[in-house]
Every structure is written in structure tokens, then in C-alpha cells.
Amino acid sequence: MLDAAPPPPPRFAAHAQLVRGPLRSWHRGCPVPLHDLRRLRVTHWGFDGRAHTGRLIVHRDAVGAVTRALRTLFVARFPIRQMRLIDRYGASDDRSMAADNTSAFNCRRAAGSTAWSEHSYGRAIDVNPRENPMILGGRTYPPNARRRGKGVIRAGSLARRAFANVGWSWGGRWTEPRDYQHFSASGN
Numbered sequence: 001m002l003d004a005a006p007p008p009p010p011r012f013a014a015h016a017q018l019v020r021g022p023l024r025s026w027h028r029g030c031p032v033p034l035h036d037l038r039r040l041r042v043t044h045w046g047f048d049g050r051a052h053t054g055r056l057i058v059h060r061d062a063v064g065a066v067t068r069a070l071r072t073l074f075v076a077r078f079p080i081r082q083m084r085l086i087d088r089y090g091a092s093d094d095r096s097m098a099a100d101n102t103s104a105f106n107c108r109r110a111a112g113s114t115a116w117s118e119h120s121y122g123r124a125i126d127v128n129p130r131e132n133p134m135i136l137g138g139r140t141y142p143p144n145a146r147r148r149g150k151g152v153i154r155a156g157s158l159a160r161r162a163f164a165n166v167g168w169s170w171g172g173r174w175t176e177p178r179d180y181q182h183f184s185a186s187g188n
Contacts, residue, residue, distance in 0.1 A: 016041075025086050038063050040104075069165070069183075076158050078159055079128075081101070103125070106120070118185070127151070130142060135178040136177035
């Protein structure tokens with residue numbers, strides 16, 4: 001009996017499509033119209049060492065940059081615990097972060113501010129929030145954060161470089177808040 005050939009290794013795949021239907025994370029008054037958003041289905045490595053398909057919503061002009069950065073992370077096997085639409089958490093940033101969910105679009109105000117978050121424009125992504133928390137006013141978000149183990153982003157890390165290479169900035173360089181999970185096109 002011949003041994004079966006091992007299956008081919010997983011390949012990176014990304015597919016963007018128009019957002020259809022209602023979203024909890026979008027409402028009247030958001031600074032970006034729904035027709036400018038795209039649902040991105042993308043392959044990523046999980047903390048279990050297996051390839052998974054995740055979902056994000058991003059602005060149509062951010063699809064290329066986010067795809068290139070996530071491809072770099074996939075090739076390097078950088079782990080992402082999960083990548084689900086924030087609508088699954090009732091559009092609650094706190095609930096999504098506590099679940100260690102990597103997310104992008106969410107029409108909301110910036111933490112500690114009355115200005116729109118860059119997430120409201122679909123031009124920001126938060127990666128592994130429990131491993132890469134936000135520190136605001138001496139408090140850690142999410143409260144169940146632990147800045148160690150798999151999926152941590154540091155100043156010289158591959159994840160930081162992957163987003164820098166597509167022109168996105170990292171919130172881990174800010175002074176207040178210090179937002180280790182956050183990458184954005186504008187640097188805000």
C-alpha cells in the first residue's frame with residue numbers, strides 16, 4: 001500500500017465584496033457611506049497553528065493595503081486568534097476586544113474622544129487585542145489583556161513592519177493612548 005501524498009500547504013486567499021444588508025456597526029450619520037465599504041474574506045493562521053478564514057469590513061480604498069499586510073502576516077505564520085465582523089459582538093468594541101477578536105470597521109467615537117475613530121472610516125484594524133491592549137488613562141483595555149505569548153506586536157516586529165510597508169501607522173508608538181493593537185492609514 002502506498003502512502004498518500006500529504007495535502008498541499010494552505011495558501012493565502014483574499015476576496016472583497018460589496019457590503020449588502022444592514023450592519024449593527026453602521027448607522028445613519030456615520031462618516032462613510034455603506035456603499036464605500038467592502039467585506040473582506042481572508043486566510044490567516046490561528047493560535048492553533050491551522051489556517052482559518054476570517055472576515056473584516058474595510059473601506060474600498062483600504063482593501064489593497066490590508067490584503068498586502070495580511071498576506072505578509074500569513075506567509076510568516078503570524079497568529080491571529082480570530083477575525084470576525086464586530087457585528088457578531090453587537091458592534092461593541094469592548095466585547096470584541098475581550099474576545100481577542102481582530103476587527104476593522106466599526107462606526108464609533110475614538111476612545112477618550114468625541115471625534116470619529118478611524119475605524120468609522122474603515123481605515124483601521126485592531127489585531128489580537130488581548131495580546132496588544134490599549135492603555136488609556138492608566139487603564140488597560142481589554143481588562144483581560146496579557147501582553148505576552150503568541151501574536152504580540154512590538155516596535156520591531158513583523159506585524160508592525162507589514163503594516164508600515166503599506167503606509168499604515170501603529171498605535172503602539174503613541175503616548176496617550178498607547179494602542180498596541182491598532183493600525184491605521186492616517187496614523188490616528
